[in-house]
Amino acid sequence: MSNSVKKFCSWPKVFLFGDSITQFSFSKAGCWGSLISDYLQRKCDVISRGFSGYNTRWCNIILPSVLDAAIAKETVAMTVFLGANDSTEPDLNPRQHVPLEEYKQNLKDIINFAMSQGISREKIILISPPAFHADSWAVICKQRGKVLSKNNENTEIYAQACCQVADEMGTKKVDLYSEMMKTEDFTVLLDDGLHLSEKGSQLLFDKLQPIIEKLTAHLPAAWFPFHDQVDLEHLEKSLLSF
Amino acid sequence: MSNSVKKFCSWPKVFLFGDSITQFSFSKAGCWGSLISDYLQRKCDVISRGFSGYNTRWCNIILPSVLDAAIAKETVAMTVFLGANDSTEPDLNPRQHVPLEEYKQNLKDIINFAMSQGISREKIILISPPAFHADSWAVICKQRGKVLSKNNENTEIYAQACCQVADEMGTKKVDLYSEMMKTEDFTVLLDDGLHLSEKGSQLLFDKLQPIIEKLTAHLPAAWFPFHDQVDLEHLEKSLLSF
Numbered sequence: 001m002s003n004s005v006k007k008f009c010s011w012p013k014v015f016l017f018g019d020s021i022t023q024f025s026f027s028k029a030g031c032w033g034s035l036i037s038d039y040l041q042r043k044c045d046v047i048s049r050g051f052s053g054y055n056t057r058w059c060n061i062i063l064p065s066v067l068d069a070a071i072a073k074e075t076v077a078m079t080v081f082l083g084a085n086d087s088t089e090p091d092l093n094p095r096q097h098v099p100l101e102e103y104k105q106n107l108k109d110i111i112n113f114a115m116s117q118g119i120s121r122e123k124i125i126l127i128s129p130p131a132f133h134a135d136s137w138a139v140i141c142k143q144r145g146k147v148l149s150k151n152n153e154n155t156e157i158y159a160q161a162c163c164q165v166a167d168e169m170g171t172k173k174v175d176l177y178s179e180m181m182k183t184e185d186f187t188v189l190l191d192d193g194l195h196l197s198e199k200g201s202q203l204l205f206d207k208l209q210p211i212i213e214k215l216t217a218h219l220p221a222a223w224f225p226f227h228d229q230v231d232l233e234h235l236e237k238s239l240l241s242f
Numbered sequence: 243m244s245n246s247v248k249k250f251c252s253w254p255k256v257f258l259f260g261d262s263i264t265q266f267s268f269s270k271a272g273c274w275g276s277l278i279s280d281y282l283q284r285k286c287d288v289i290s291r292g293f294s295g296y297n298t299r300w301c302n303i304i305l306p307s308v309l310d311a312a313i314a315k316e317t318v319a320m321t322v323f324l325g326a327n328d329s330t331e332p333d334l335n336p337r338q339h340v341p342l343e344e345y346k347q348n349l350k351d352i353i354n355f356a357m358s359q360g361i362s363r364e365k366i367i368l369i370s371p372p373a374f375h376a377d378s379w380a381v382i383c384k385q386r387g388k389v390l391s392k393n394n395e396n397t398e399i400y401a402q403a404c405c406q407v408a409d410e411m412g413t414k415k416v417d418l419y420s421e422m423m424k425t426e427d428f429t430v431l432l433d434d435g436l437h438l439s440e441k442g443s444q445l446l447f448d449k450l451q452p453i454i455e456k457l458t459a460h461l462p463a464a465w466f467p468f469h470d471q472v473d474l475e476h477l478e479k480s481l482l483s484f
Binding site: 007008009011023024026027028031033034037038041042045046047048050051052053054057058061062064065066068085095096224226227228230232235236239240 | 249250251253265266268269270273275276279280283284287288289290292293294295296299300303304306307308310327337338466468469470472474477478481482
């Protein structure tokens with residue numbers, strides 16, 4: 001092997017951090033994680049650290065247990081997608097609710113921790129909570145014997161706060177709430193009133209894609225040569241000089 | 243924090259190694275990677291190392307550049323899914339074709355290398371090349387100005403050889419070719435005659451799922467507590483004592 005032959009290729013990571021909408025990001029409906037994985041095939045691994053039902057307070061506590069300097073070093077993009085649980089009503093859902101000012105501070109703490117591990121602010125993408133459709137989610141709540149503890153007005157306030165934090169901290173952002181509201185009927189972007197449908201996942205991906213494209217522009221088109229570029233006369237050298 | 247609080251949680255890996263059918267495993271049609279990711283949410287990361295157009299000869303050369311002892315240590319299951327390119331006809335596609343005996347030896351070398359890095363034979367799942375539909379793939383070949391260099395008879399021979407290797411080496415196996423042939427019309431399991439359709443991906447997942455279930459049975463149901471089990475009175479301890 002020539003000296004130009006590299007020994008090991010550790011693929012860069014896209015790190016998705018959030019609640020159920022991140023946890024379900026490889027499901028049939030909520031497939032925005034799959035869409036990113038497919039888009040970045042042969043380039044990056046997409047790592048989902050989504051925790052259903054968690055709010056920023058809880059996620060802030062567990063982040064150091066799932067993100068360290070070693071992972072940060074390999075991370076080319078990180079999404080922070082929280083607020084759907086924080087924005088529940090305090091009297092109806094004191095368990096998951098997080099007050100607005102604490103929500104903002106928790107997001108800042110999450111960003112600061114990621115930066116302390118080595119992920120620069122330009123690589124962090126805050127995603128605002130999606131628009132919420134109470135009538136649909138009320139059906140699920142009834143099935144589970146729970147009260148409906150969320151409304152779209154509060155969700156909008158938390159979405160705006162999320163975007164403010166992104167602007168203050170100098171991170172990237174996707175204002176998913178506003179993007180959904182720009183469409184003719186945002187309810188088709190939701191599966192059950194709360195989680196994204198396939199169309200909603202596609203919308204989120206469409207907004208993330210240009211940001212991720214820039215953040216991965218320095219990477220080769222693919223690790224290892226495309227099959228029609230493999231040089232059979234110098235097989236090892238050709239395959240390993242990536 | 244109590245002594246029982248763990249500091250960092252590195253999620254186990256499912257390592258998918260193969261050709262285009264692995265590279266496209268997060269696509270809309272070829273989504274068997276997404277199906278595994280969704281099935282193992284909160285438990286494992288699914289890492290795709292798929293290389294479109296590659297045969298066992300080329301994959302054997304690059305494996306040490308994508309799998310080392312550190313990754314092997316975290317790997318709870320590894321799929322090896324090769325043969326679709328090896329089984330092309332030697333005179334029509336000498337570039338990608340690999341003779342049958344070499345195909346078998348290359349698979350053994352790949353297994354032996356994975357084992358040398360620490361992945362035990364029980365964690366390795368050989369997947370035979372899928373059945374092939376020449377009429378459909380001929381359309382793609384014509385569009386690309388290439389000759390059709392594959393037939394289903396050869397594919398079956400390589401699929402049988404793949405299963406023989408699995409039996410000889412003591413690995414797990416999914417005989418995808420035979421599973422497809424058991425169905426009423428295997429062509430609906432293919433997208434373009436060569437790559438899996440959504441139905442084909444589902445079939446592959448259905449065959450992998452019981453194997454992966456056993457290989458991940460020792461893992462907790464989820465890393466970090468489910469949201470309704472979080473103890474608000476002892477928030478940190480509850481969240482971090484996973």
